[in-house]
Amino acid sequence: MTTDVTDLAAVRAERVREIATARRGIRGPLIPILHAVQEELGHVDQADLPVIADVLNLSVAEVHGVVTFYRDFRRAPSGSSTVRICQAEACQAVGARALGEHARRRLGVGFGETTADGAVTLDEVFCLGNCALGPAVQVDGTLHGRVSPARLDALLGEVTP
Secondary structure, eight states, rough: OOOOOHHHHHHHHHHHHHHHHHHHSSOOOHOOOOHHHHHHHHHHHTTHHHHHHHHHHHOOHHHHHHHHHHHOSSSSOOSSSEEEEEEEHOOOOHHHHHHHHHHHHHHHHTTTTOTTTSSEEEEEEOOOOOOGGOOOOEEEEEEOSSSOHHHHHHHHHHHOO
């Protein structure tokens, strides 16, 4: 039995409404709601915005503005693995910009994008708290320091088919 796309959208909308309704009474609920939706459903879809706006009595534009302002909110599903490269000043001083360029060339995607096969999402962050060991890279939640292009290639080899 196949599930219709419309049915899946309705199920998602109902779950987003449940998440938003459960948190609407807390102080400043929008960001915690967005985090909860992303944590449970993987990203904040464009179709989620009117549902959240309705629950909080906000305009869709207000919700959209928050989602697009904060880099932590994904508007599309992420890859099976996530590679985050620090681009803060301390890491830039020891080669993070070049490392980011290397990663973009190697994966064929820019920061904030996912490879066509869905294997890897490449993100830039502005501090992983590993400043003394820059450039810092996080792969699927594991932090790595002093990452060279060769070491990044090895790390990418572990997460790409």
